[in-house]
Amino acid sequence: MDAGLAAVCGALAATVATIGAAFATGRSQRETARIAAHTEHHRQRREPRLAVYRAFIAATEGLRKAIGQREPGPHALADFTSAYVRGCRDRASDMKSVWFDIALAGPKHVSTLAEELAQSADVISSLCVELGHIRKDHEEDPAAKLPPHTDALLISFEQTVQPLMESLSAFIEAARDALDDNGLRDLHPPSGR
Numbered sequence: 394m395d396a397g398l399a400a401v402c403g404a405l406a407a408t409v410a411t412i413g414a415a416f417a418t419g420r421s422q423r424e425t426a427r428i429a430a431h432t433e434h435h436r437q438r439r440e441p442r443l444a445v446y447r448a449f450i451a452a453t454e455g456l457r458k459a460i461g462q463r464e465p466g467p468h469a470l471a472d473f474t475s476a477y478v479r480g481c482r483d484r485a486s487d488m489k490s491v492w493f494d495i496a497l498a499g500p501k502h503v504s505t506l507a508e509e510l511a512q513s514a515d516v517i518s519s520l521c522v523e524l525g526h527i528r529k530d531h532e533e534d535p536a537a538k539l540p541p542h543t544d545a546l547l548i549s550f551e552q553t554v555q556p557l558m559e560s561l562s563a564f565i566e567a568a569r570d571a572l573d574d575n576g577l578r579d580l581h582p583p584s585g586r
Contacts, residue, residue, distance in 0.1 A: 442499075442572060445498050446503070446571075448491045449491040449495055449510075450564070450568075452490075453557070456484035456488055456557070457558060457561075467551060468547055470524060471528065474528070475529070477521070481517060485517055486518070488511050488514040492510070492511035499571075502567055502571075503564070507564060509560060510557070513553055513560065516549075517553050517554060517557075520550045524543075524550065527540060527546070
């Protein structure tokens with residue numbers, strides 16, 4: 394091989410190696426920047442999520458306390474005073490308003506658990522109102538018979554209240570996982586590059 398051709402081949406090989414190294418470095422820098430941006434995005438979402446999760450847990454705990462403001466044991470019609478009903482309704486309303494914030498903050502599995510809790514709070518609120526009306530009507534006319542579905546309503550109330558704390562525990566666990574997630578486990582390198 395003559396010296397000129399060898400020099401051209403050497404220069405070509407050096408150019409290809411330099412281009413390859415530059416391409417690999419650029420790709421690595423792009424991937425590093427993408428991971429950093431993704432991580433920063435998750436960090437910025439964490440604080441607002443923490444605030445709404447905390448508010449939702451506090452509202453749920455408020456409802457639990459409002460429900461518990463009575464004599465121990467199964468609920469009786471006498472428990473559903475106007476103050477008791479108002480307290481439960483207000484706390485259920487607090488939960489519902491915070492749930493909308495969680496629906497926006499996400500992620501989806503946390504929103505779903507919060508929605509289930511908010512729906513339970515709605516049921517509790519509705520049952521409180523209905524049982525409160527029955528109690529009031531009965532106080533006004535003690536000789537009148539209670540509606541036949543009164544016992545069923547009391548049972549429904551108990552069955553809705555009992556799992557509330559279990560559902561709250563599941564929500565707290567899911568919220569903790571969402572807050573701990575830095576987003577990197579779902580980050581896959583782009584395909585086809």
